Amino acid sequence: MNFITGLDRRPLAEIRSAQSELLREQVRYAFARSPFYRERLAGVDADSLSMDDLSGLPLTSKEDIQRKNSAFLCVEDKDVAEVVATTGTTGEHVYVYLTKNDLVRLAENEKRCFSYAGIGADDLVLLSVTLDNLFIAGLAYYTGLVRLGAGVIRLGPHSPKKHLEIIETLRPTGIVAVPSFMSAIYKQADKDNISLERSSLEKAVLIGETIRNPDFSSNALGLMVERCKRLETYSTYGITEIAAAFSECAEHKGLHSHPDLVYPEVVDESGSPVKDHETGELVVTTFQVEGMPLLRYRTGDITFRISEPCACGRNSIRIGPITGRKAHRLKVKGTTVYPRSIENALVGVEGVENYVIEAYTGDDYADRIVVRVGSNNTGSSFKLDISEAIRAKARVAPQVEIMPPQEVEKILYEGSRRKPMVFIDRRQKVHDVKL
Ligand SMILES: [Zn+2]
Incomplete structure (x- = not known):
């Protein structure tokens, strides 16, 4: 693994040059080991590729993974460290295989997302998401917090009442939850006359639902969670298939990508990249993945891309809030x-x-x-x-x-x-x- 810490704060040209190298590595690796990509990438000269050539590579769809799941696997069965699942287009499981190094990459990605939200080694974070049932999210948050050196309370999907009890007793400073569940915690707190304003919670990392409008103002769900002024909310969006997530920084102006782990594009109906701020389907290429690397993976999610540097000082590509699923x-x-x-x-x-x-x-x-x-x-x-x-x-x-x-x-x-x-x-x- 070659994590390039701080790459997101380097000049754009430097980021692009590092990504060209990472792209060559990922293409060479996928071509050599995945039966699917060996066929799909026939005729592609991996050694001469740069980021400028990316949009010329073929797209990969969820149907591809669904139909030929095992043909994506790049390692022997004995090297699979974890199997997670996502739901296919017709409701069945689609499996994603991770190696030991992929788990480190997953943790590194999440560690960075937490640090963007100002969460550090001194924090104690309440995880209200499930850690089992082949879900990747709980695993990512847990291992990310461990890598960060923060404390973790693995409560999982318990009742709002149980959450309030744990918040009062263990005094966590952060919480990871689905926004609508946060709102259920507030309702229970109102009922029980508990003030979250006076609780220990300061940061909420919110997953699974969008809390921003396309202009980055908070939507109804976001406003509901922000009712507690003490709590700063950070939106994050993860994709099982790419074993990575995008997350907000303190500016709350889009979700940052980690340039040494993924590269996001936004494409139109024909699969051609659209201009910055234009809406289309999010396509992601993974870097440094061993188990199941994906090149130009069509996520099916609708958003837009922002390439200009962020006021936080990071130059990594951001995406806007997810406004819908293409199939929906x-x-x-x-x-x-x-x-x-x-x-x-x-x-x-x-x-x-x-x-x-x-x-x-x-x-x-x-x-x-x-x-x-x-x-x-x-x-x-x-x-x-x-x-x-x-x-x-x-x-x-x-x-x-x-x-x-x-x-x-x-x-x-x-x-x-x-x-x-x-x-x-x-x-x-x-x-x-x-x-
Ligand atoms: Zn930023």
Whole structure:
């Protein structure tokens, strides 16, 4: 492993030259060891590559990994140190294999993310994310904190009440959580008359949900978590397949990449890179990965890229907040909408306990959206408030239904999913359409 500490603060040309070398190494390695890339990279002269040639290399999709999972593996079975999983396009497991060195790389990535958030060796951090079930996130945070020399409380996905008890007793200075779960902790604190303002917590690293708008202001979820003025919130976004994460610095103006570990691009429909600040699909190339390196991996997530230096002094490429999943793009009366913007509207409405967004194919083959909101508020103006909030934030007017929260909960975990599915795509696939 060759971690280049401080590379993100070096001049842009120096970063690019270091990345050209890392790209050559990763391409040579993948070509030599992965049956998938040996075929995909036929004719590519790895030794003459530079970062300027990257956009000419073929893209890799999730379907590729799904269909040919073992053909991506670059090491012998005995050298696999950890197997993690992500969910494939049709709900099944897609496995990602990590070696001992990949685990070190994962920890190094997360250690840096924590230090961007001002978390150091003296901090005690409460992990409210799960460490098992083949998830990479908990593992990354845990090993990152250990590498940083910080203290860890591995509480995992326990109730908000248990979290409050641990916060009062063990006095952690930081927390890693999903933003909507943070909001559940606040609600419980209000109920129990506990002031988080007077608690030990100072920093929150928030994962899994976006807390910023594309202009970096806080969205409804972000504002909800920032209600506690004492707590500084940092957004982070990780991808299982690349075993790395992007994270905010104290400027809160986008998520930094680590230039010796990954290289992010943003591409259009045809796979060509778009200009900075233009929206498209995030594509990531890994550096220094041994188990399952990925070249130009299409993440399916929608964002934009920022190449100019950050006010924090780092010159690493940043990405904007994730505004949606490419596969979840909906078209309603000519307007493109991602379920996430509907979610952003819903979390800002008082009385909304949970929700599920469903997409159907309408009579004219246009997308039809049904939003089922779990709430005990049955007042007639409540439904109108929700419709109005969605219209204002997402510019669409879907069908809204109010249901008891436990009914929505059942839909969220339909088919015993390991994660609640907030967006359910019930649209007819092209091959289902009978003409
Ligand atoms: Zn910065």
